[in-house]
Amino acid sequence: MAESPTSSTEKKQYPLQDEKGVVDVEASPVYDDAGPVEFAEKAELRRGLQQRHIQMIALAGTIGTGLFLGSGKAITRGGPLGAFLGYLFVGFLVTAPVLSIAEMSALVPLSGGIIRHAEYFFDPALAFANGWNQVYSYMVSLPAEIVAAAVIVNFWNESVSNAVWIVIFGLLLVASNIYLVRVYGELEFSFALLKIMLVVGLNLMSLVLVCGGGPTGEVYGFKYWRDPGPFVQYLGIPGGLGQFAGFWTVFSNAVYAYSGTENISMAAAETQCPRRAIPMAAKRIFVRVLLFYVLSIFFVGMLVPSNDKNLLQSTGTAAQSPFVIAATGAGVKVVPHIINAVVLTSAWSAGNSGLLNGSRILYGLAREGRAPKIFKRVNRFGIPWVAVASLSLFVCLGFMSLSSGASTVFSWLQDLVSVAALVNWTIICIVYLRFFYAMKKQGIPRERLPWKAPLQPYAAWIGVFSFIILLLTGGYTTFIHGHWDNETFVSSYFNIPLIFLLYFIYKFAAKTKMVSLTDSPIMEFILIAERNPEPPAKPKKGLRKLNILWS
Incomplete structure (x- = not known):
């Protein structure tokens, strides 16, 4: 076992992975200021993400407009119980890709997450297909x-044009990504x-209001x-079938809300101690999502009726938030401004993460020869600055929203991205199953893994x-007589032929x-890990023992 050098002059420069991805387990590890580097790319990328960063980034990816704004749509479609059960059910399902990607990333902590794992454990063609499918989704999102x-x-x-804010937020986005991770x-x-403080505060406010502690003194209860x-x-479908249809429609809202939970391994090569940090984030993420999302949906369903006309509005601001509607109805006036401020940081944060x-992903594809070497x-x-700068150019598409006609098209493209989460989750689980049964075929005990999920x-x-069932039924409403909608059909099913097209084109071209x-x-x-x-x-020590969020 290699020992850490005692000084920077003793650092060795023998990467364990060559340009073609061939692993040399006999090579000595590379060392930098953050410790041993098992793969060449980890010597190139600055490992600036610590345990607390990974833990909170995993959580930040799941709390955003999907909860603060989008939860109202779930209540209008499924009702309070339908929304609660829908978010609960998808919350259970999302643990599958999170646990799967965490186990593989603890063993192979490379940038790009599942894109790189598909290369080694499934088929290079799948790495290419899902890689570019994900790049496409980020270009639009x-x-x-x-x-x-x-x-x-x-x-x-x-009074200020949206173009000004697009430029300001876009430049801030580039600045935070191009210099230091x-x-x-x-x-x-x-x-x-x-976000955590807001969610906790809103849930406490909701509990008080439900019990009759608001300014009006009304007891909401159930x-x-x-x-x-x-x-x-x-x-308008009568009977139990119509209620089930509403409940099933909630799944699409919940999937969008939970999308991003699998990204805990995306920057694994830039994470300090990834074999400990990533599994810890995976083990805790479900409990946090359950507490924040499911509990929040439960409370808001008690405070706002599913037929409230304000839930049907689409302002894009805090005015459409069911939490704001509940607070306003109860006579609490300061909440809209607080929610809007945090939702603003959530939207910009989502762009930052994207x-x-x-x-x-672009960097990982280039490392594997599936994107230009630049x-x-x-x-x-x-920092892979060329990849950052190239993706940053697509922020300019935001200026399309300044035109009413183009804005409609832009919203249509935005809907396409939501299905990419389901496609990605499905691929993560499929690649993991190949990984799992490869270990079984080779007689490798799971106890030898850095972490077994x-x-x-x-x-x-x-x-x-x-996830396959949810993919196939995502646009089911278009098949109901009198409810055909081109936008819904395309946005629900476009990603399915796209992923197969990318896969087979590369498979036949590269003969993988x-x-x-x-x-x-x-x-x-x-x-390598051992x-x-x-x-x-x-x-x-001390108060750190009470920290359950990131330590």
Whole structure:
């Protein structure tokens, strides 16, 4: 086992992975100021993300406009009980890709997450297909988040053109990504704390209001569960079928809200001690999402009736938030401004995360020869600046929203991105199953892994079947007589032929083969992990023992 050098003059420069991705387990590790580097790219990228950054980034990716603004749509479609059950059910399902990606990333902590794992454990063609599918989704979602931030600012000031805010937020986005990844980590850490404090405050406010502690003194209890009822007759379909249809429609809202939970490994090569940090984030993320999301949906369903006309508005600001509607109805006036401020940081934070994740996917694709080599270039700060700069250009698409006609098209493109989360979750589970059964075929005990996820392979199998069903039924309303909608159909099913098209085009062009279970290079990666152990975690002292969020 290699020992850490005692000084910087003793650093060795023998990467364990060559340009073609061939692993040399006999090579000595590279060392830098952050410790041993098992892979060449980890010597190129600056490891500025610490344990607390990874923990809070994982949480920040799941709390945003999907909760503060989008939860109202779920209540109008599924009713308070339908929305609660929908978010709860998807919350259980999302643990499958999170646990799967965390186990593989603890063994192979490379930038790009599942894009890189598909290369080694499934088929290079799948790495290419999902990689470019994800890049495409970030190209569209980046300007969407910046436009959302600009619209939110209009809640306070409508005199300044959205173009000005798009430029300002876009430049801030580039600045936080192009210089130091540590800046990104601190920003996301701060934004996550704001979101957590807001959610906790809103839930406490909701509890007080439900029990009759508001200015009006009205006790809400479960009165909206009785009238207009726990479920909604969606699309006017009578009976239990209409209620089930509304409940099923909530899934699309919940999937969008939970999207991003799998990104804990996207910047693994820039994470200090990833074999400890990533699994810890995975183990805790479900409990946090359950507490923040499901509890919030439960409370807001008690405070706002599903037929409230304000829930049907689409202002893009805090005015459409069910929390604001509940607070306003109860006579609490300061809440809209607080929510709008945090939603603003959420929108910009989502763009910030998208730029980092998208640029790391591009960098990972370039490392594997599936994107132009220019995307491999890094600056002196260890940032893949060409990939960041290239994706940043797509922020300019946000100016399309300044025209009413183009804005309609832009909203249509934005809807396409939401399905990419389901496609990505499905692929993560499929690749993990190949990884799992390759270990079984080769007789490698799971105890040798840096971290073995619980509930496997059952969670991955459930995830694959459930996500495929949700994909195929995402646009079911278009098949109901009299409800055909071109936008809904295309946005619900465009990603399915796209991923297959990318896969087979590259497979036939590059003549790739699926990695057999016997040839999967799992043992090589295990040897790398065993020969380069991470330093033990520092023991908790004093008040740190009470920290359940990131320590």
